[in-house]
Amino acid sequence: MPEKGKFEREFLRAALSLASKAEVDHLLFISDDPIDSQDLRGRRCRRKLIYAVTSEKLADLLSRRKNRALVIPSYDYSRTERVKVALVSALSQEAFKEGDVVLCLTGRVGQPVDTLMQIRIGGSLEDRVAIEGVKLGDQFNSQVVDALIQLALQIGQEGFEGHPIGTIITLGDHTNVLEKSHQLTINPFQGLSEAERNVLDPRMREAIKNFSVLDGAFVIREDGVVLAAGRFLAGADESNAKIPLGLGARHAAAAQISSSTDCIALVVSQSSGAVRVFKTGEIVLELHQTARRI
DSSP: OOOOOHHHHHHHHHHHHHHTSTTOOEEEEEOSSOOOHHHHTTOGGGGGEEEEESOHHHHHHHHHTTOEEEEOOOSOOOHHHHHHHHHHHHHHTTOSOTTOEEEEEEOSTTSOOOEEEEEETTSOOSTTOOGGGGOOOTTSOHHHHHHHHHHHHHHHHHTBTTBOOOEEEEESOHHHHHHTEEESSOOTTTTOOGGGGBTTSHHHHHHHHHHTTSSSEEEEOTTSBEEEEEEEEOOOOGGGOOOOTTOOHHHHHHHHHHHHSSOEEEEEOTTTOOEEEEETTEEEEEEOOSSOOO
């Protein structure tokens, strides 16, 4: 991390002063360079601070120091995308509630923080940040949703063996989704125990990344158990599906299945690596990549 200059230090202190005001509920600090304890000494914002870091080891260290910390992917997103990804993770872990005012401090990976954003949870954000879309319903496990969004971002960034890939992941209402789809190929998850098939297990997420090269969709139960891969989504009612111009068959299938069932559908775009979440036939969350590793 480059050493902070005088202006960067003054910018951080000004942001901390704002975060200390009574009108602010949380300070989301999106950086792998934690705030110096001297800068936090005596400030009210210390109790409001939540770190979003890219390292499990750093998150554990911050937690041992009595700080709240969550982990986000390490990819070099734009500043706005980094804020969105961190907000999704924080919301899925119920760190914020409706109406909370959050100050977000961020910058590019490996650089000092240089951007301050004020966000009211439940309000609207510029650049199509659909934070409301993260509130998907009580039937969905927030940890499962967060794990799948982070997994989709990784697939979009990394592809498979240097090649870009796209995929669909459905979550919830699995009985109806299975009824409205059919198997394109052998289901690679058949015969495994439920404990071995849960997306909360990092090994299963790695398996999903590898099987993303298969045609068709993944079908996942509300609690995170993977039921099938390689499903062709068919028979959905298109009447409520709203697909922006320029999006192809994969997005149309996700919109249609989420319109005709109570599932949500995550789509990784093969062309751009963008991740979109569909619910009731509409896009409720959209995350774009700035630079892919492929």
